[in-house]
Amino acid sequence: MAAEHDLKKKAKELLTKGEVKVVIGFGWNRAGTRTTPVFITRPEDTDRLVFNPLCVNNLSLYLTRKFKDIQALGRPAIVAKGCDIKCIAVLISEGQLKREGVYIIGMTCEGVVYRQELWAGMNPCTRIPEDIMPTKCHNCDVRNPHISDVTIGEKSIFTPPEKPAGMVFDRIKEIDRMGAGERWDFWMEHFSRCIKCYACRQVCPLCYCERCITEKNMPQWIETSAHPRGNLSWNLTRAMHLVGRCTFCGECERACPVNIPLNLINQKMTLIVKDAFNHSPGYSTEVHPPMIVFSPEDKEDFIK
Amino acid sequence: MNKKLLRRDRIGLLIEGVIKDGVFIAPSISERQVVYGPVKEASEITFDYIIPRNSFKDFLFPQTEPVARFKAEKDAVLLEEVKPRPKETVIFGVRPCDAASRASLRSVFTWDFKDEFYTKREERALVITIACTKGDDACFCATVGISPEGSAGSDILLRETEAGDFTVEKVTGKGGSFIDAHPHVFEDSVSGCALKEIFNPEPIGGVNLEKIKEWLKEKNHYENPLWAELSRKCVGCGACTFVCPTCHCFDIIDEGTYASGERRKNWDACQFEYFTLHASGHNPRDTQYKRWRNRFMCKFNFYPEKFKSIGCVGCGRCVRVCPVRLDITEVMAEISGQPGQGGS
Numbered sequence: 001m002a003a004e005h006d007l008k009k010k011a012k013e014l015l016t017k018g019e020v021k022v023v024i025g026f027g028w029n030r031a032g033t034r035t036t037p038v039f040i041t042r043p044e045d046t047d048r049l050v051f052n053p054l055c056v057n058n059l060s061l062y063l064t065r066k067f068k069d070i071q072a073l074g075r076p077a078i079v080a081k082g083c084d085i086k087c088i089a090v091l092i093s094e095g096q097l098k099r100e101g102v103y104i105i106g107m108t109c110e111g112v113v114y115r116q117e118l119w120a121g122m123n124p125c126t127r128i129p130e131d132i133m134p135t136k137c138h139n140c141d142v143r144n145p146h147i148s149d150v151t152i153g154e155k156s157i158f159t160p161p162e163k164p165a166g167m168v169f170d171r172i173k174e175i176d177r178m179g180a181g182e183r184w185d186f187w188m189e190h191f192s193r194c195i196k197c198y199a200c201r202q203v204c205p206l207c208y209c210e211r212c213i214t215e216k217n218m219p220q221w222i223e224t225s226a227h228p229r230g231n232l233s234w235n236l237t238r239a240m241h242l243v244g245r246c247t248f249c250g251e252c253e254r255a256c257p258v259n260i261p262l263n264l265i266n267q268k269m270t271l272i273v274k275d276a277f278n279h280s281p282g283y284s285t286e287v288h289p290p291m292i293v294f295s296p297e298d299k300e301d302f303i304k
Numbered sequence: 305m306n307k308k309l310l311r312r313d314r315i316g317l318l319i320e321g322v323i324k325d326g327v328f329i330a331p332s333i334s335e336r337q338v339v340y341g342p343v344k345e346a347s348e349i350t351f352d353y354i355i356p357r358n359s360f361k362d363f364l365f366p367q368t369e370p371v372a373r374f375k376a377e378k379d380a381v382l383l384e385e386v387k388p389r390p391k392e393t394v395i396f397g398v399r400p401c402d403a404a405s406r407a408s409l410r411s412v413f414t415w416d417f418k419d420e421f422y423t424k425r426e427e428r429a430l431v432i433t434i435a436c437t438k439g440d441d442a443c444f445c446a447t448v449g450i451s452p453e454g455s456a457g458s459d460i461l462l463r464e465t466e467a468g469d470f471t472v473e474k475v476t477g478k479g480g481s482f483i484d485a486h487p488h489v490f491e492d493s494v495s496g497c498a499l500k501e502i503f504n505p506e507p508i509g510g511v512n513l514e515k516i517k518e519w520l521k522e523k524n525h526y527e528n529p530l531w532a533e534l535s536r537k538c539v540g541c542g543a544c545t546f547v548c549p550t551c552h553c554f555d556i557i558d559e560g561t562y563a564s565g566e567r568r569k570n571w572d573a574c575q576f577e578y579f580t581l582h583a584s585g586h587n588p589r590d591t592q593y594k595r596w597r598n599r600f601m602c603k604f605n606f607y608p609e610k611f612k613s614i615g616c617v618g619c620g621r622c623v624r625v626c627p628v629r630l631d632i633t634e635v636m637a638e639i640s641g642q643p644g645q646g647g648s
Contacts, residue, residue, distance in 0.1 A: 029629055030637065033441060036629040037537040057628060061539065069532060069591055116629075120441075193335065195367060197573070199541035203627045215578050223559055225368040225568050255627035257357065257543045259335045 003107065003153035004051050007079065010105060010150055011046040014077050020103050021074025024062050026055040034116050037062065041073060051079065051153075053128035054119060056112045058249040060087040063097055064208040077103035077149075081112070082142025086247035086282025087205040089147055093285050094245075094292075096208060106148025108156050111137035115254060135166035135263065136248050146283065164271070168263045172271070175264065187232070187265075193258040194231040196224065200252035200262060201238060206245050213237060239265045244273045244289040247282035308472035308483060309493040310462060315396075316346035318489045326392030329363055331356045340395070349397065351468070354438050355619055359549035360395050360402045361409060364425045365571075367546075371421065371556070372567040388424040394482075398433045401445045401619040403457035405549035406431065411611040412552050421569065430482055433458035434470065439503040442620030444633050447508045450617055465497040510637040513604070519639050520605040526597075530642070534635050535596035537628045542573030544622035544632075545599065550607075550615055553579075574598050600635060 011023040027038035027048040035054045039062075040046055059078055062070050070076070080088065085106060091097045110127065113119045114134040130138070143156035175183055198214075201207040214222045214234055222237055223230035239262075246266045253262040273279055277290040310318075322328045323344060330349045331338050338353040340360050373384040406426070413422035435453035436443075445452055455461045459479030462470035472490055474480040483490045519525055545551040555572035559565055572579060575596070580589045589595045607615030616632070623631045 029631060030634045031441065034629050036631075039536050062537075066540070067592075069536065069593065117624075190335075195546045196571075197542040197546045198576070199539075199543045199625075199627055202539040202541035217557075220557075220559070224555070224557060225559060225570050227368055230368075251627070255541070255543070257547060257625040259337055 004049070006152045007051055007105065007107070008046045008049050010152065011040060011049055011077065012043045014103060015040070015043040015046065019075070020077040022070065023049070023077045023079070023105075024059050024070070025049045025079035025105075026051060026057070026059075033120065039070065039073070049079065051107055053110070053112045054116050055079075055081070056114075056116060056254065058084045058087055058203075058205060058251045060084045060091065061203060061205040061251070063088065063091060063102055064205055065096065065210065066202075066208055075101065075103070077105055079105050079107060080145070080148070081107050081109040082140065082145045083109075083136060083247065083249050085145050085147050086142065087249055089282045089285045090206060090245055090247060090289070091208075093288055099285055104145070104148040104150075106145025106151040108145065108151065108153030109140075109143050110156060110158070111140070111143075114250075134250050134254075135168035136250050138166040139164050147285065164267075168267050171261070171264055172268050175268070187235075188228060190260050191231040191235050192228055194226055194235060194260060195258060196226040196231070196234065197257060199255040199257060200260075203251040203255040204242075205249070205251075206242060206247075207238070213241075235260070235262075235265070239269060242266055243269045244277070244279060244291045245281050246270055307493040308474075308490040309465075309497065310470040310472050310490055312351075312468050312470070313346075314489045314491075315349065318394075318396075318486060319343065319346055321486060321489070322392070322394045326394065327363075328394050328396065329360070330396040340397075351397075351434075351464075352438075353397075354436075354440050354443070355399050355401070355621070356397075357547065357621075359405065359547060359619065359621065360398050360431070361405065361549050361552075363393055363395055364406075364409060364429060365413070365422055365552060365554075368568055368570045369421065370566040371569050373565070374558075374560075374567070375564040376562060388421045390425045390428050393425070393429045394432065395429055396432045398431050398458065399436060399619065400433055400452055400454040400456070400458070400461075401450055401617040402549050403431050403433045404450050404454060404614070404617045405619075406457035407613050408550040408607065408611070408615060408617075409552055411613050415611070430459050430478060431457060432460045432462060432479075434462045434464065436503045437464055437500040439505050440620070440624075442623040443503070443505040443618065444508055444620055444623075445618035446505050447511050447633060447636070448513065448614060448616050448618040450614075452504055453502050463502075464500045466500055467497065469497070471497060471499065508633045508637060510640055511633065512640040513636075515640045515644070516604050516636060517608055518644060519642055520601055521609075522644075525642075530638070531597045532591075532593040534638060535593045535630065538575070538592050538596045538630050539628055540575050540577060540592050540595065541627065542571075542575050543625040543627070544630075545573040545575055546571060547621040547625050549617055549619055549621075550603070551599075574602070596630075600632070603632075604636075 014020045023040040026035045029036050092099050111133040113132050118132040139160050141160045143158050145151050222233045250263055279290045319328045327342050329340055330343045331340055331353050332343055332348045333350050337357045340356045340358055370386050372386055375382045413419040455475045459476045461473040461475055553572045554569050558567050581587045603615035
């Protein structure tokens with residue numbers, strides 16, 4: 001694949017020149033069946049880098065302060081799809097990262113698989129079937145990366161639908177039509193499966209707090225028990241903390257070992273924020289999420 | 305005892321008998337996944353599965369349970385002990401790897417203190433295992449010396465026949481009594497039945513358990529830079545430990561209001577940053593690689609050294625759920641290939 005070749009070349013050049021100390025990218029696992037994050041520090045190892053529709057992970061996670069060992073390696077370059085770059089933009093706008101602190105290798109992308117096992121045994125060089133792509137790919141407006149230091153890959157000519165469409169949004173409409181009681185039951189049933197492994201939080205690039213509210217126990221704000229009450233408070237609190245920030249990378253839902261449809265709750269929030277503030281996160285490194293800014297033009301009076 | 309046969313259409317009768325005053329756990333489908341859970345009818349059970357998402361430890365060592373209750377009155381605090389009173393629980397459709405983890409759980413919960421919340425449940429549990437006829441690329445029981453038709457930890461071992469019924473092997477006395485108590489369900493097998501082929505995963509190339517044990521014993525390997533390198537991608541969630549059939553760590557927390565509350569025993573994970581945080585503020589496992597190293601050492605060093613039992617049964621759940629595909633078998637192979645004595 002030409003893009004993969006260019007990627008390896010660029011990575012090698014960056015490491016050789018010393019422009020970056022580590023390239024955060026994708027490589028094959030030992031069996032060559034799944035992609036997995038790799039951290040390349042030597043120019044001679046850049047051949048390990050791959051890029052294909054199995055590269056689902058949002059690697060921008062590794063730019064956050066949760067990964068002090070990776071930060072200690074020095075200035076990183078990161079292999080990022082447009083959707084991953086949205087997270088990087090939010091991290092920069094929230095002061096977590098300086099734009100010049102990272103070299104973004106933007107990859108053009110024609111969609112990735114929802115989960116890697118869905119494409120087991122298939123040739124990753126072929127085009128990915130649309131029915132195993134997540135909803136985010138069907139609506140993607142950044143198949144050509146919007147922010148990057150270099151862009152690699154063939155230009156995509158995909159045009160996303162005008163209004164968000166696809167499974168996640170269809171299901172949101174279904175839930176909106178439910179009465180309050182039915183909606184409560186729907187969510188309680190899903191949350192009841194939660195095992196409090198916090199994979200949703202740990203894979204989220206925007207969950208970068210050094211001490212999460214669920215770990216604050218004097219007093220205990222959120223019950224850590226995986227009973228319905230504790231699960232409800234954890235999942236709702238996390239959703240609220242992502243309002244106006246979540247970029248729909250979908251990593252939380254992908255990582256959830258018990259299939260809680262977290263995209264539904266996060267995208268519902270995104271639709272509300274879009275409607276109320278005309279804000280979509282991840283397109284600019286300058287604009288702050290609406291929940292953390294004060295504006296004299298705010299339409300609410302109580303805040304003035 | 306004669307050879308016995310369990311016909312698939314008799315499983316309903318078995319459930320009926322058990323749930324009169326007990327619980328029947330079996331694999332069924334929930335939200336696109338196969339899960340061990342209580343069932344009331346045979347139609348809820350799925351037989352087409354590799355391994356359920358959760359391990360069967362959920363029913364011996366639940367994720368959360370009250371261990372005491374308290375109430376504050378005007379000038380006294382009233383304590384109420386919670387006595388575990390589990391019902392008879394039949395766990396059906398267990399895989400041999402899961403069943404093998406039973407000994408590991410027992411050794412830790414009966415070691416220096418007999419944890420009745422575990423032992424009472426285990427005493428009242430009956431494990432009916434089905435030998436594996438399916439597997440996937442995450443299965444690695446053979447690599448850790450467990451057989452896909454092994455009977456360790458089971459009370460009864462079933463093997464699927466070509467016709468979809470099961471041959472019955474009594475493993476423990478308890479299993480035998482259970483078979484005898486249900487003569488209308490377990491029938492005498494008249495002739496030999498053709499069995500479905502067992503799924504035998506290939507041992508993973510380059511893995512040598514003895515070598516791993518030896519390498520881990522060497523003190524100067526504890527600070528080997530390999531640990532940080534191998535676990536760099538770990539995101540520090542608890543998915544691997546919570547689906548693991550042998551992970552057993554828990555936390556004790558108090559929950560409630562000023563007036564009353566509960567003391568609960570909740571699963572905890574060595575992968576969490578706050579797992580080892582001391583009251584002083586010091587954290588001996590202050591970065592992720594130290595936490596990941598602990599999990600690996602627990603399975604392949606602490607367990608074998610302390611309990612002479614295995615800490616990993618090769619079910620592959622941790623490999624399947626890991627969001628960054630940090631594959632324990634890759635680390636096993638890497639360490640097996642390290643230079644031995646004194647090398648670093």
